[in-house]
Every structure is written in C-alpha cells, then in structure tokens.
Amino acid sequence: MSDDLIKIKVNQKEIQVDKNLTVMQACEIAGEEIPRFCYHDKLSIAGNCRMCLVEIEKAPKLVSSCTMPLMEGMSIITNSEKVNAGRKGVMEFLLINHPLDCPICDQGGECDLQDQAMYYGFDKSRYKENKRAVDNKNMGPLVNTIMTRCIHCTRCVRFATEVAGVPELGMLGRGENAEITTYLEQSITSELSGNVIDLCPVGALTSKPYQFKARPWELKRTDSIDIFDSVGSNIRVDSRAEEILRVTPRTNEYINEEWISDKVRFNYDGYYQQRIDTPYIKENQKLSISNWEESLKVLKDKLKTLKPLALIGEHVDLETGYAIKKFMSNYGKDNVECRTDNHAILESLDSYRFNTPLKDIENADLIILVGTNPKIETPIINHKIFKAYNNDAKVFNIGENISLNYKTEYLGESLSNLNNENIIKALKKSTNPLIIIGSAFLNKIKNIKTLKSIFSYADKYKVITKEKNNLNFLNPYASRVGQLIIGNTTNNLCEPFSNLKKDNFELVLSFGSEHIADEQFNNCFKVYFGHHGDDGAMGSDIVLPTPLYTEKNGTFVNIEGRPQEAKKCHNPIGSAKEEWSILKKLSDELSFDFIPNTFDQLRSELFDKHPILSDYHEIIAVENSISITPYIEFEDCKAEYPVSNFYMSDVISKNSVTMAKCVDEIISTPSLLEKSA
C-alpha cells in the first residue's frame, strides 16, 4: 500500500519505507548499523541506554533513533562527527560504573558492550572516583548474576513481563541506586527464563551451569533441533572436543523466534550421566557387560525364531524410524508402534499435528485449550498463546484447572464441555478461533467417533474453513508427527495401542521407549536400544547402546509438520552405534532385504519414499484432509496430562543435575508457585 510508504533520506540516500517504523528500523533498511543496548526488536521500546543517537536535519539535538517515529522527508545522518561524539559520550557514561573485569567475565568475546566500546570507547577513563558496586541477586539455579556489570538496559525486565509472562523482575531505586532484581530475590518461575542470558548485552546475567567453562572462540558450533518438546525449536549446540558446553537458540521466526525453553538450554549435563556405553546381556536376572559380537549373536538367534514388535520412543529421528520400519517389514505388517501412549489419530496428517502455523497462533482471537498444559508441555507455544492473550484473545480451558501465566476461563473436566454455552457464544462471535486438543485427552479417547465428532464440531463453528484449519492436536514428543507420517503405527484404523493383541509377539525391540517395561510385555524377550539407563533398560534382556541426537545426524518433523535436521555434534559415547547400522548388520546376517550401506543412502531412500519430507523448513501440505462426518458425541474421558514436571519430563532431563536443582529451587518451594496476578 503506497499510503503507508514515505520517502526519507538516510545519509543523503533516499529510500522508501513504511511510515510506522522508527528511525532505527529505517536506518537498518538503509543498511546503516546503529549501536544499541536497550532496544530489542522482540521487546517494547524503552529508550534508556541512549546509545543509538543519530542526527536528524533541522533537529537541534541528537535523538535516540529507537524511540523516534519517522516523518515524511526526514533526513537522518548516522555517520557525522556530531553523532560519533554523542555516542562516545554515552559510552563514556556507561563505562563510569562498569567494572573492567572482561578477563574473568563469561560474556567476554561475545559482549555487546565490549564490541561497541571498540568503536566508541576511549582508551582511558577520565574518572578517578570509585566505581559503584552492587550486590549480586539470586535469580534461581539457571541465571547467574554479577550485578555490578549491569548497565540498566531493562531488557530482562521487559522480557520477563512481555515474553515470559511472569512479571517478577524489576528495577528498584533510581539513579545511582538503581538495581535489577527479582521480587524478594526469588527464582524466576518461567520456563523461558534462560533467554534473559542471551538478551543481557553485558555479563550481568550469565548462565550458571556454563560459568567459567569456556570462551566463545573455543567452541565448535553445530546447528540442531530441540527434541525435548514437539515444537522443534532451532538450537545451536556449542561443544569443545567431545563435550557439549552450552545450548543457545538460533533465530527462526516461524518457530521459536529467538527463544528456547530452559529444558533444552540447560539439561545438556544430563547427556553424559547414566549413559549406556556398552552392550549388556541379562544373565541370572542381572544385566552384565557384554560386547557387540556376543549380544548381536544372541539377538540374531532370537530374531530367527521369535515374532518381534518394535516400539519407538519420543526422541527417535526419521531415518532411524524408516530403518526400523524397513527391517520390521520382513516380519509382516503392523509390528512397529510409536503411539505407545495410546495417542488416538485418524488416517490423515491433520488429525495429529498442529494445523495452524505456529507463527499465526498470535492472531487468534479465541483459544480453547482442551486437555493440554502448553506452559510445561511446549513453552514456546505457550508464549505464542500469551501473545494472542495480550492481543485481547479469550482463552478457555477444559481438562484440569491448570495454572497458566495468563487468565483462562475454566469450563470443566470432560470433553463434552466443548458444548458449554459460553464457548458456543464466544465461537459464534469470534473471527479467528483456535482449538488445541492435547495429549491429556488424545491418549484417553477410545472411540474414533469422538475424534470425528471433534472435526465436525470444528467445522460447524468455522474453526475449519476452506482457507484455514485451526483445529490443532498437540503432543509433547519430538518424534511423534514424523513417525506417524512414515507410518510407524500398528493400526491404520487408529485404534489405541492398548487394543493391539500383544500375545502375537514374543520379542520386543524398544528404541528408547520406556513402555518396554510395561507389564503387558512381561512374557516377551526384551531388547532395548537406548542411550540412558532408565526403567526400559533395566528390565530388558539385551541392552544396546545408541547415540544421542547430538551424536548423529537425523531429521525431525515438528508439531506443525515442518521437517528439520539435527546435525551431529560429536562422536557417540562409548561403543554406541547408530540404530540403522545395527539393523543393517542384523539384516545382512539374517539375509533380509535392507539395502542402504551408508546413512546418506538411507536418507535418500527415505526421501524417495516420502518426498514431502525432503523439503526442509517447509510445512508439509495435507494431501487428503479428514472428511467431515456428522457430529455424534464426545465420549466421557478423564484428562491425564503427559507432562507433570517441566524440568523432568524425559530420561535425559531426569539425569541432569541442573534440572534437579530447578525442581528443588523452583518447583518444590511452594511460595514461589503463587503467581502474582
């Protein structure tokens, strides 16, 4: 729309920009870099660091570009002597009280203040006075504070209030006495709290577990995917030699924006605890150390005679899933299962994924949470719901009366509350309603008619229209959507897994699924492929070590149906071998049809079979949407939430010391659970 465009000049270069931008944003479009500390494009504008000064023609003084709206014909100068002198002055003021402790500061080498001081700093200070010292504040087990370094940009305060939705941080006092703190120095109770570490432009807020561990230039960067929930947040894994030292987010505007959950950011110490590093075989009711040759020989003999069933766990990548499927096809159909939690689905993709693109959640004006606690299952999706809530969306909740960081109207325990008149009224008024059906109900639904009825309900109230499908299914597992796309489920009529006749199977192969320990498999011979010693491993007859997601390449499809790649960061621990290569060896010895010799061959075969998966970063289109059938009824089932403790929801975080500290200091302290309204 040309109405919204205005002509301005940046350093005498004429450009056309949207009139609703600020001077700083226009300068960036023009290719001029503006130094800043307090401004952040995901947060509200504060304008308190004054570093972004620019000159505007006819204005008597320098102006802070981040707070200045554009005007037609404005001429902005960013490179004059006056601007430079102004910024130098601001920098000198910022450095009056900033300690010169860069050599012992964790931010050193990736510090905004350090970088910008290279351009605008002086080589020596003109101040002889003592620097001010500030007591460090407690912010919990994740965020380390050295408050003397703080330059009061208030990014962390704005983040906690606006993004995390927990107004617990604030700036007390004023002037020289100003201090950033949490209310009464309690721990931050957000699942996104670690992001303040990235936001802090100086070394005031740093990572507690990463403290004094490494310098940024020593680290090797690997791009990967968060597999601890189903959102598929983009992460970068920083490692030195064979050890991961920290995990930080990669920006992806379609998924996680710039944030990641505390679980993936801090549970990496669990990657190295309780690892299965060598094959084990059960002898006299006790697992004892074995080797690959022996264990595979035993397994091969069993595979010759017994009929196997394969269970797929929550962290299994697509290539592994495909190899498992291919291996198991030698034993017939319907013998691979990833829905071990009885996840009810219909035949098409739109019955088990989040159909609304994640970045569109914030546009909803009505959100109905049905049996899901997004705050602890998928904190990133919760942040997006919070954004919608701040745009005046109304949020209803059905299931348990969970506490979230925004207000919800609670309607009751059972699925049939979807017919509550308050919801119907709101749905009729709403222009962009959104329903999220969570695992708490999906895992309990026994009757396909209920799922079909949900679709007809959504159709009736315009949640599903020709243009959009806002009926969403949310499960917290990274592997689930992808494994269902390649068909790793026993029953295409979508009966719950518990209906499967287990008597037919005599051998269970579990790929990281703890459900192998279930009573129903007591009479089977159990083989566990996994990386951590958990209940699944303890009860098995053979335990084979496999690599973690950071130790191999793999593809994951996130909850909205977007395939992404997690890359290998370092070699597997101990003698762990990738699942596909184990299966390859077995099938060679059993003379099965299992072609791929390398991982790349396996991946290209997977993409040949399922071309929709090869388009990384694009949302998969639904080929055959569910046909809408008349509404019948919602069955009565009690919600049972899949995640009860955010910090310990899977085998890796259960083994993390940092996560254990979080449980101690954040969850177990009851007074902290009371949210300030």
Add this chain to the structure above:
Amino acid sequence: MSGNHPGLSNNFSRSGEKFSWSKDNLRSIKNIISKYPKGREQSAVMPLLYLAQEQNNNWISIECIETIAETLNMPKIRVTEVASFYSMYNTRPVGENLVQICRTSPCWLRGSNKITKTICKETKCEINDTSDDNKFTVVEVECLGACSNGPMIQINNDFYEDLDEESTKKIIDNIKEGKPNVIGSQKGRRSSENA
C-alpha cells in the same frame, strides 16, 4: 545521600504483622480508584502507598506492598519499583517523629549545619539513625521548597522554618515532653513576608 536513608534503600523488610486496610482507608481507596479509567486502576499505586505508609507507622513493609498489589491487581514487583523510586516512601521502620533536615544551598547558607548538629545532639541519634527510645529518626534531605524561610526542617507532616539552635532545641524538647509546637516560622513571620 547515603543508601541508609530510609527512603532510598532498595531492601524491603517484613514487619511480621498482617497488614490490612483500615475502614477509613478502604473508603478512600474506593474514591481514589474511581478517579482513574476502568482497567487503569494501577495508576492509584502512589496514593495507596501513601495511605499504607500512614497506616503502617510511617513505613512501607513487604506486607503493605503485597496488600497494595492485591488491591490493585498488579504484580508485586511493580509496586516495589514505585516504592523504591520515591524517597518519601520509607522502606524501613522509622521513629515516631521523622525529622527531615533540609541541607540544600539556601538552607545551608543560612546555617543548616548548626541545626543538624543541634538535632543530633538533642535527639541522641545520628543522621539516618533512629533514637533508642524510637521517638526520632533524623535524615538529611534535599530542598523541601521553603527556601525563603531557611533553615527549615520537616517533622512528620509539619514544616518548622526560620530556625536557629535555640528554637530547634525547643521544638525537640516540646516533642519529647508531648507539648504542642508552633508550626511554620519560629520568628513569627506569616508565610514568607519580609522579616
């Protein structure tokens, strides 16, 4: 000004007693909140802090902050921020009489140093300190806006102007003995008329 000034400390403490609004205050709160548009009730935080301080022996405890946050339905940290920003909200207990001595240039030129010394001597407490009998807390403050009548002090809600050592001592003595004091100029001036 040192961080020990009761109004300029960022450290809040609990009084250990429950704080709930008095009946009178509940009525005033209703009146105050009605001045702001609906949904903007949080704007009333400053008058409410003032009421709380008055009701709570002239200081803001954590209990006060929590009660205000609840009354106005706002995060506790936001109330804390406001209470710590303004020096006239005392964040720790003060004596029955909070003596604020103006030390800004006009009063200082007219001898506020002597007044400070006299007050410290008579109340037996140092600056930013509370006397042992909890009768007085003495603090130095910047301009209180009565420059033409300097040197001056403020005790609780009252100004005492045109002071010298003698009149200051008398004011303190009267307070100690529970006798009434003449408020305003101690030289009999009305307002700031010519002496």
